[in-house]
Amino acid sequence: MSAISQRSAHRSEPQAGREGFGRLLRAEWIKFRTVRGWVVAMTAAALVTVLLGLMSASSNHGSCSSGPVEVACPPPLVGPGGEAVDDKFYFVHRPLAGDGSITARLTSMTGQIRKPDVTPGQRNVVPGVVPWAKAGVMIKESTKQGSAYAAMMMTGEHGVRMQHNFTHDVAGRPGGVSRQSPRWLRLTRAGDTLTGYESADGTNWTQIGTATLAGLPQTVQIGMFATSPGDLTVTQGDLGGSIAASRFTEATGEFDQVTLQGNASGAWRDDDIGVSIAPDGSEHHPGRASQSDGAFSVTGVGDIAPTIEGPTAERPLSSALTGLILVIVVAVMFITTEYRHGLIRLTLLAGPRRGRMLTAKALALGLVTFAAALPATAITFTIGGRILRDNGNAVLPVSLLTQVRIVVGMAALFALAAVLALALGTLLRRSVAAVITAIAVIVVPHVLATTSVLPDSAARWLLRVTPAAGFATQQSIPEYAHVLGHYAPIAGFYPLPPLAGLAVLAGYTALALGLAVFQLRRRDA
Amino acid sequence: MQATIEVNGLRKRFGQTLALDGMSFTVLPGQVTGFVGPNGAGKSTTMRVILGLDAADEGHALIGGRPYTSLRNPLTHVGALLDAGALQPSRTARNHLLWLAHSQGLDGRRVDGVLEQVGMQSAGRRKAGGFSLGMRQRLGIAAALLGDPPVLMLDEPVNGLDPEGIVWMRGFLRALAGEGRAVLVSSHLMSELEDTADHLVVVGKGRVIADTSVADLITTASRGQVTLRTAARSEAMSVLGHTGATMAVTDPDTIVVSGLPSERIVAVLNANGVPFSEVATHRVTLEQAYMDLTGDAVEYRGAAR
Structure with missing residues (x-):
């Protein structure tokens, strides 16, 4: 054989x-x-x-209202990854040319939530923050909606997070924020690489994550932001199924000890990125910001996240x-x-x-x-x-x-x-x-x-x-x-x-x- | 490959019914072997076991020395017609053969060949659902011939055929055997096989009663057969039964005795004082020989033991 x-x-x-x-x-x-x-x-x-x-x-058929008239809905806003995104927040920012960083101490995060009306026609607004309300520091390609960004933030119920380009989310230390236990946040830029850190005392820093934002321009916007998605309530239908409703909320972040490194010499500017316009042309649920003695209060409405409805x-x-x-x-x-x-x-x-x-x-x-x-x-x-x-x-x-x-x-x-x-x-x-x-x-x-x-x-x-x-x-x-x-x-x-x-x-x-x-x-x- | 079918000790039970009870026989090439027995004798079950469709509880069946399920392109080894109605009615005759051909590595030319062989070339494009039973039988034969197999097995192929079809089928089967093929043809009527089969395997109750050539069967059956006319039928049967003779009652006062010469019968009857009016030996037809083998005689023989 x-x-x-x-x-x-x-x-x-x-x-x-x-x-x-x-x-x-x-x-x-x-x-x-x-x-x-x-x-x-x-x-x-x-x-x-x-x-x-x-x-x-x-x-x-779908249509959207633009002021008093119905128009075809604009194509959805897309993020750098091509997915539909919400990009709506209040941004207090400066231009940053080249590499640099922002460090800020967040001393409080508060907000309001509109609950279902108890008395019909009378707004039932209660204090509180929704789980994914966000307040923190951000570096963003520009103030254009959908542009690339990375941010270090405190959230309503999910502790500190580093997020970038809408779909990426890395958890930092859990817990809340108060004047007694403030949360220090830092975001640095080196070329296309953004790195997020957090600290409890401003001395000992922990790196949370890095983000590579390919093609980030020389000059970016750097600053503090706040935003708050609608309060989601899901009720069971009478015959099975469920009905989801979302109501207005806003979140306010209080920052102090804000330090910028690098070439960020311009003045602070406020932008209510993506604010809704009511039929009468006014801003609907606008955000706001104030500044005194180097302390900032930023209030925002909206979300920075991928769109999941539509x-x-x-x-x-x-x-x-x-x-x-x-x-x-x-x-x-x-x-x-x-x-x-x-x-x-x-x-x-x-x-x-x-x-x-x-x-x-x-x-x-x-x-x-x-x-x-x-x-x-x-x-x-x-x-x-x-x-x-x-x-x-x-x-x-x-x-x-x-x-x-x-x-x-x-x-x-x-x-x-x-x-x-x-x-x-x-x-x-x-x-x-x-x-x-x-x-x-x-x-x-x-x-x-x-x-x-x-x-x-x-x-x-x-x-x-x-x-x-x-x-x-x-x-x-x-x-x-x-x-x-x-x-x-x-x-x-x-x-x-x-x-x-x-x-x-x-x-x-x-x-x-x-x-x-x-x-x-x-x-x- | 040898063109043979070997069936060895098949036993199969369907619930309470013993369908096969030690069925054994061999089918040789070059002749038509008639597989005959009453309905329910186990003919179809035996064929299904040979073809690997039913599993036997005991024993084995081989084709050319191999079990059916181990054959590659089995239709080129054995052609079988089990049920002429096994057709998708909306498929044309040609397409019915076409899928079968391709399953064996054959092609459309072979399909046209067998359609011509069974005289159906003009009906190939017609839907099989509209065919008469005779046409379906021919189509079934065509399917069996598709692989040009050395062994053919046909279950009741003349059932439902008109006289012209029966004549055609006989000639066809003889011609196939003449080409050296082993041809096994089942029927529950001996008359259908009378002019077709060279060899007979007679079965009853799941076992082989006789495995013999047609000529031998007639000779054997005739030689042993004696017609006994007597008024005392039961006494006569009782005393003859002890000798091991096989008996069939054909009239209230007539018994056909086989397996015992006439002089012995006379001696036994006389010795026991049983009166009788006539004892006559006679030659039987094939049909009668078959009836003797498969009819009441089977029961009596069983009872006499």
Whole structure:
């Protein structure tokens, strides 16, 4: 026995196996394409997804008021990372040329929150700060909204943080601030690198984080800021679901012992960055600042954070649910008709290794479904998105990578759901029972979770443990730990990350296919 | 590969029913082997076990010395027609064969070849759902022939065929055996196999009753058969039963006795004082030989032991 002949013998085996599998795959593809009803239904699933998606986008009009007139909404403000952002705060600043730093002692952080009116028409404002109210020091590219920045700040309930460019957040020491225990904050610039420090006494400093703001200009704005996002209240709806409301708040930071290093020789300037303009042209809920004996008081309204509310890019894809039902029916029929007509025996004569045969069938169906669904999700997403924007909706922008993930992920969801339905059809051998089961585990949980039927917690649970978790792949706006939001399925937020959700669906599909193979092997045909 | 089917000691139980009870036989190349027995005798189950569709509780079935499930491109080793109705009605005849062909590494040319072979070239583009039973049987034969296999197994292929179709099928099966193939054809009617089969495997109650050539079966059955006419039927059966003879009641006063020469019968009856009016030896038809093997005689033989 020479080593060479052994190796060649080893190699020929898997090749023969692959060849056999390829033949079964091809046979299953021919089976699919030679039943006109299935081809028609699969095409219809794609068309229904596109048409319903585009129709829903067309009927979705958005407008914004500019003073007394309605105008198309401006495109959303975007941050350096391309995501939609809120950038609204009160900024007391100076220009800084080149490298330098700002150090300030924060001695107090207070604010007001408007609570639901107790007496109708009478404002019910109470003192307090919301969890993510912010006051601190900042270096920002310019006073233009959305420009690059890094900031060291105290927050309402999350201690000291270093944040930059809206989506990045690093925690410092927790706790609050008072005149007895002030918080020292420092931010330094060296080229494009900004470093944040904090201290309890102004002597012993701890570095919290660094941020690299590529392409930061020579002259930046440096100073103190304050801002305060709306107070979010979520109430459970009468019939399940939930309603989120946000009310006015403001936060005030008191600073002293402010020192600047570097070439920051200009005068302090106050800017209410991004302040809202009321219909009468006045500033709505403006911020303010005052200065005496080197002490500053800065009051701001707004937030410096990624936007999580607004028309999302995946909105037109809601039509996928309808297309999916058609796909499930076709997928189930692909195997149950074989049982009904006794054709399964002929199939097993041609491919007596049953696991291999069913895998070939599943792969053929999965590929066909993916090929039909991919153009459908791509067209629905891109054209639907364009229609939404043309209709005046300020669709929250997402990166190309995210767009690809949504389109390909939804096509994969179609394919996985089809294979899951096929496996259920193999296990149950009855079309109606299998279709109902497949819809009950894939479509129904998603419908229940995203309509006002269930409490948020039950909705999250459903989208975590059922195959409907796969729909998470279409979520375009991520959940941010540093932004308080109504992160519920009804608002388009899934409990699992996109790929994890898809993995749950894939897990169910693999499990069902495994059980189907097990039972197919065990049973007489 | 040898063109043989070997069935060895198959045993299979469906709940309370023993479907196969030690089924064993061999099918040789170059001849048509009739696989005959009453409905429920285990013919279809045996075929399904040979083809790896059903699992036997005991025993094994080999094709050319190998189990079906280990065959690569199995349709090039064995062609089978189990159920002519096993079709997707909305698929055309040609497409029905096309997927099957591609599963075995064959192509459309081979499909057109077998369609022509069974005389269906003009019906290839029609949906199989609209076919008559005869057409479906032909399509099933075409599917069995697709891989040009040395072994063919057909379950009740003439069932439901018109006389013209039956004649065609006989000629076709004979021609396939003439090419050196092993052809196993099942039927529950011996008459269907009378002019087709060279060899017979007669089964009943899940086991082989006779494994013999057609000529031998007739000779054996005839030689042993004696018609006994007697008014005292039960006494006659009782005394003859002790000798191990096989009996079939054909009339209230007539018994057909096999396995015992006429002179012994006369001697036994006389010795026990059983009256009788006539003892006659006779030759039987194949059908009768089969009925004797599978009919009441089976029950009586069982009871006599």
